[in-house]
Amino acid sequence: RGVLLRMRTIKKDGEVFEPEFVAGKRTVTMPHLEVGDYIETETIWLLPGDGQGGRAFLSPRWWFRERNVSYHLSEFVVVSPANRRLAIETTGDVPEPVVEHNGALTVRRWRVDKSPALPEERYGVPYQEFLPSVRVGWGIDLEERLRRLIDTHRDETPQDPRLRRIARSIVAGGLVKGDKTAAEREAAKLSVDRRAKRIYRWVLDNVQAGRERFPPRIITGEAGDRTRAFVHLCRLAGIDARLGVVQNRLSPPPAGPFSRALKFTEPAVRLATERGPRWLTVGERFAPYGYLPSFLRGQPAVLLDLSEPWTQDEPLPIVTERTEAAGTEDRIATVGTAKLRADGSAALELKQQYHGKYAVVLRTRLSKVRQARLKDVVEAEVLGLALPGARLTDLSIDQLDDLDAPVGLTLTIEAPTFAKPADGVLAITAPFVPRLGALVELPERETPLYLAEKVATNLSVRLTVELPKASQVVTKLESASHDNGDRHVKNQDRLDGGKLVLHRTIAVPAGRVQPSEYPAFRTFVLAADAALHRSVRVKLGR
16 A cells, blocks of 8 residues: 555575566565574655644554464554654553653554464454454544534535426436426325435436436436435435445444444435334335345434535534334245155155345346256355255246235245155254354454344245145154354244144344353354254155
8 A cells, every 4th residue: 555665585695685576476575584584674754634733633444463374463553743652552462561652753653473263163252342452643533523424414505407307307207208397296295205216216227327426417327426426316305315324233343433433334315204204215226115134224324415504613513313213124925835745755845935135136146047047056156055956947027027025936946855764754954944053163262253234134934735635754853942142043844734834933033142242142053043943754655
């Protein structure tokens, strides 16, 4: 990073060698390295100013430990003006600095000897949260950061009549031929949600994500920040839409003044509707209108678009709210029937409903597939792990184009190995139920376990199995339920009119598990996996 001033090899006897640049090689070769030599580099990093005469400054973060590399010596030296009160934020186990006062300057030295490499642990939290580090600065606090965000995002763009016509035509349902005034009058009678929904869909359908931030250029050029385009069009259409930032539920507790100032990070839009405030994000092409990711629901938020004029010299009118706790549920529900044969094969009729983030992922994947290959892709990616060797004989997809509704898959399946036969007994395991054991492969953890959105699971499977004639279930069907905080797993298998009902439910939301909580979480996962993947044995009759 920055401007490279010096890079060289220094031998034990003081001899200096310059680096070698090899054509076609992306890295620099440091020559003649032996034990006892060292490499010296010197750079100048050009950090952005605050635009206010240096009233605020934040240094790069120095790490005393990293993954895969052990440090013999790691030292960080900061020289700062003595008349500036320095704010210091550390993470992890960092020793106190040695401080020297030298006239108008103050020198602080942090030193860590023999820092071992960080062990690799799957599903770990971002290493920035816990590795020993230090960063310094001044003038950085939550109010100052919000002042800058408000000043940066203040939309003082004059309302262009041409853009106003575009906004009104979108709300009116497109460029209406004939009596446009009448169409606009009818559109004005619509609820705020219905008008905002049309703008939302137009933005996601027409505006490509980009770096442009000036709303008129985004709208006319159809590329740039989608959130800004949405807010600007809503205002042109007479809708009260205001930009805000929301605190991420998965973020760690603040470690100091700088992380406290950065706790509001996720952009979102607040609409004033007839039913009260509605928070939503504008970004995912196939997200339903009004969608807010689960880690932003029920979280504190700060409005950046102020309703009243404000200058930097006045006290900051911070407006804080809390986003709605309810929202579009992220869930997969599988319901169906299976006709089991004596050889372990089965014919299945299934209906799957994909809600929330799962519908977004499925629509995104299917949008990249030609119509002729839809069946092959669903067979490989939906059935591949759940029913190995299964063949999809018929497929229909419901509500694929209705982005505000769940995606429905109706599947007709021929599964040659639905149950495992052995000595006149068939062992049946519920399909479409993932294993959670990979989360707890380690007996103990040094770092927190991080359950990201991609790892979080919320699904239910209810499959009614018609058994072969004269057969009987020999496994004792007992309900099992396991809980760990807001994580729940259930096995509710039962017999219903001579048919076997496999009913499994998993709810493991995104979150984090601290090392001290890990043993209890590991016990929960192991018990949950045993319950979820408990096979049901069916004895065949003669």
